Amino acid sequence: MTRRGALLAACWAAPALAGLRHRPLLPIDETRYLTVAWEMWRGSKLVPHLNGLPYSDKPPLLFWLIDAGWSLLGVQEWWARLVPLLLALASLLLVRRLAQDLWPGRATVAWLAPVFTLGASVWAVYQQLVLFDQLLTACVLLGMTGAVAAWRTARLRAWLLVALALGLGVLAKGPVALLHLLPVLLLAPWWMRERRPVRWGDWYARVLAAVLAGSAIALAWAIPAARAGGPEYAQMIFLRQTADRMVSSFAHRRPIWWYVPIAPLLLMPWPLWPPLWRAFGRVRQLSAESGVRFCLAWSAPVFVAFSLISGKQIHYLLPLVPASALLAARLLDEVVPAPHRLWWLPSLLPAAGGLAVLLAPRIPAAVLRTPWLGDLSPWPGLTLLALAAVLPFALRHASTRRSALVLAAVPALVLVVLELGVMPLAAPAYDMAPVGVALRTLERDGFEIAHAGRYAGQYQFAGRLEHPLVVLDDDSVSAWLAAAPRRAAVVYRRRSTSGPDDAFLTLLTRPYRDRLVEVRASSRPSETAAR
Numbered sequence: 001m002t003r004r005g006a007l008l009a010a011c012w013a014a015p016a017l018a019g020l021r022h023r024p025l026l027p028i029d030e031t032r033y034l035t036v037a038w039e040m041w042r043g044s045k046l047v048p049h050l051n052g053l054p055y056s057d058k059p060p061l062l063f064w065l066i067d068a069g070w071s072l073l074g075v076q077e078w079w080a081r082l083v084p085l086l087l088a089l090a091s092l093l094l095v096r097r098l099a100q101d102l103w104p105g106r107a108t109v110a111w112l113a114p115v116f117t118l119g120a121s122v123w124a125v126y127q128q129l130v131l132f133d134q135l136l137t138a139c140v141l142l143g144m145t146g147a148v149a150a151w152r153t154a155r156l157r158a159w160l161l162v163a164l165a166l167g168l169g170v171l172a173k174g175p176v177a178l179l180h181l182l183p184v185l186l187l188a189p190w191w192m193r194e195r196r197p198v199r200w201g202d203w204y205a206r207v208l209a210a211v212l213a214g215s216a217i218a219l220a221w222a223i224p225a226a227r228a229g230g231p232e233y234a235q236m237i238f239l240r241q242t243a244d245r246m247v248s249s250f251a252h253r254r255p256i257w258w259y260v261p262i263a264p265l266l267l268m269p270w271p272l273w274p275p276l277w278r279a280f281g282r283v284r285q286l287s288a289e290s291g292v293r294f295c296l297a298w299s300a301p302v303f304v305a306f307s308l309i310s311g312k313q314i315h316y317l318l319p320l321v322p323a324s325a326l327l328a329a330r331l332l333d334e335v336v337p338a339p340h341r342l343w344w345l346p347s348l349l350p351a352a353g354g355l356a357v358l359l360a361p362r363i364p365a366a367v368l369r370t371p372w373l374g375d376l377s378p379w380p381g382l383t384l385l386a387l388a389a390v391l392p393f394a395l396r397h398a399s400t401r402r403s404a405l406v407l408a409a410v411p412a413l414v415l416v417v418l419e420l421g422v423m424p425l426a427a428p429a430y431d432m433a434p435v436g437v438a439l440r441t442l443e444r445d446g447f448e449i450a451h452a453g454r455y456a457g458q459y460q461f462a463g464r465l466e467h468p469l470v471v472l473d474d475d476s477v478s479a480w481l482a483a484a485p486r487r488a489a490v491v492y493r494r495r496s497t498s499g500p501d502d503a504f505l506t507l508l509t510r511p512y513r514d515r516l517v518e519v520r521a522s523s524r525p526s527e528t529a530a531r
Contacts (some may be wrong), residue, residue: 006407011118011408012092015415016085016128020078022423024431027513028456030130031432033058034080035457037066038464041075046221048230050457054229060221060458063137067303075464077280084134088127089524092117094141095322099329101148107331112404116325119408122266122314122320122341131316132173136180139169140319142299143181150206151192151290163210167217178211179497180319183301184294185210191293209497254312265318267324268409272345273467275400279331291330299323344392346407348355353414356382357422369514371495372425378477380421387413429511435490436462438508442488443467445525451490452477459490476502480520488521 025031029244032050040063048055048063062083066192069079079089092114099110117123143165162185168326169177184191185207189200197203201238226234262272288291306316358381360373394406439449440463450470459465469490472480477489481504488507492515508519 001295007405007409008118011412012089012127013085015124015412015419016081018416018419019128019423020081020426022381022419024427025077025081025130025462026430027458031459031461033062033130033132034066034077034322034459035460037063037070037080038461039077040064040069041070042466044228046225046508047233048403050453051460051471054233055238056229056233058068058132059171059174059218059224059237059309061168062130064491065135077461080130081128084127084130087134087138091138091141091322093136094138094145095325098141098145098148098322098423099326101145101152102294102326103333106330106333108333109466110323110324111401112329112332113203113322113326114326115404115408116270117322119179119404119411120270120321121268121411122318122324126293126315126318129314129315132218133263133315133355135170136173136177137322139165139172139177140180141167143177144184147181147184148294151188151195154197158211159206160213163213165213166211170214170218171221179305180302182211184297187297187301188253189289191297193288193290193293214491215288217343217495227308253310258312259317263317267321269346269349269407270323270328273403273407274342274345275332276328279328284348286331289330292327295323295327295330299327301520343396346395346410347391349388349410350391350414351388353418354381354388357381357418369495370426372429372511375425377421380417383417384414397400401510429513432458432462433458434510435512435517435519436465439463439465439488439490442507442521442525445486447486447521447525448484450477450480450487452489452491461501477520482518485523488519490515491520492516493518 024032036048036050036055036058039052040060043049045064045067046060048058048060053216064078064084069083071074073079090348095114095117096110099106099113103109105439134454142163146161147163149155150162152158162181166177166181169181171230186204188203189196226237272274283292300318303317306312356377357376361376363373391406391410395403398406436459439459442449442465443465449465449467450472451470452474455469455471459469470480472489474491481489482489492512494515504520504522505524506518506520508523510517
């Protein structure tokens, strides 16, 4: 492996390895998805379940990948957390392949595109989280590779690749996969400047065939799942995942302009790099190139569409990062490095992180409601400030390639420092394992277990629980516990409120995000079960 390859491999793996050691699965998303995979592992492989009920919010592909690894390795948390990391690696390889296919003979573009992708802050963070967006990104890249191959070769296997990507994308995160892939296919007359089809009717007929074939792949799961899950589940997966999400999103409502200031932050540190400013001045000059137009047809319509949809989250834009990286790599190709008085700007990223860590203990706990911040050691902040001080010297006289490599390492270094220096203090407030183990002990001792308030599956996988929790409202818990001797409940309270209810046994009290979680029981478990 070359020195460049070793550095890129370290940027890809180091944050995830540090996270495996120090970061627990984060509630409520990661813990929920592991619980769904766990219940699918134990029960229906067709219909995902959460706390014993059909789970319609997401399709099953991610859960199937996790369960496939468990069938070979046993039920292991580390495998589930490795899945998005491996998908990120596959995506980087596809980014390189796309660069080679879009710009044959331009080795620098193929070299820079995966570097830009890996070095984006949002990519460095989300490649280690058990969410659906890295899987969707891999499917989108597979479809884009097929679209370029269909343009270059017009072979049947290229269209089969597009159809496969569409089907897998829908199984990964629902119909949003179509939103990512269709604009490029439909805007082909605009971005194709050479090797154009003899008849556009043939192109669009093949697009339609690919969409139908991809839909058939998704329906091969959806129709049997709808029958098995019942009418309500069928309505949820066919309607809520399409019209409701697109027209009037029911969660994460944000204003229409929300992504505009967020997008540059997601790509940090690249927006702070002066050579890229000069490179983007070439957009008009290179706007007639098919590859440049391809990237714009990929990213611009999707960005506008997501801005118009009311529900917005940071990770929804993850599949657009490779498009931005490919465009930046092409624009930077053949740009001669020149001195710039603001060459130190990329150091602002680690400097901001370092200052935030140093100042956090001085913020009153009541403001952030995170008491552990007061115990932060200064060393992570000082380390990030030292990185910020050294970074300008590494960039000032470096070549474009070397500067890109250095900057690609910055998000990875920041994450490693935060995971080593901050996460050990934060982890107890996010670690569901102790509560899960306590609930497993009670379950094996014959206790019926309830949960106060809405339950997102935080403890099922953590405790490898075999029975659903009874979901109660907060006011019903005491009466429910008092009605039978072998009952237990998971309850929450603010740190500022009074202590446990003396009428019941408090078996465990743990921090939970900005609150406390308690396991209360109507009777003491047997000593055998406790052991």
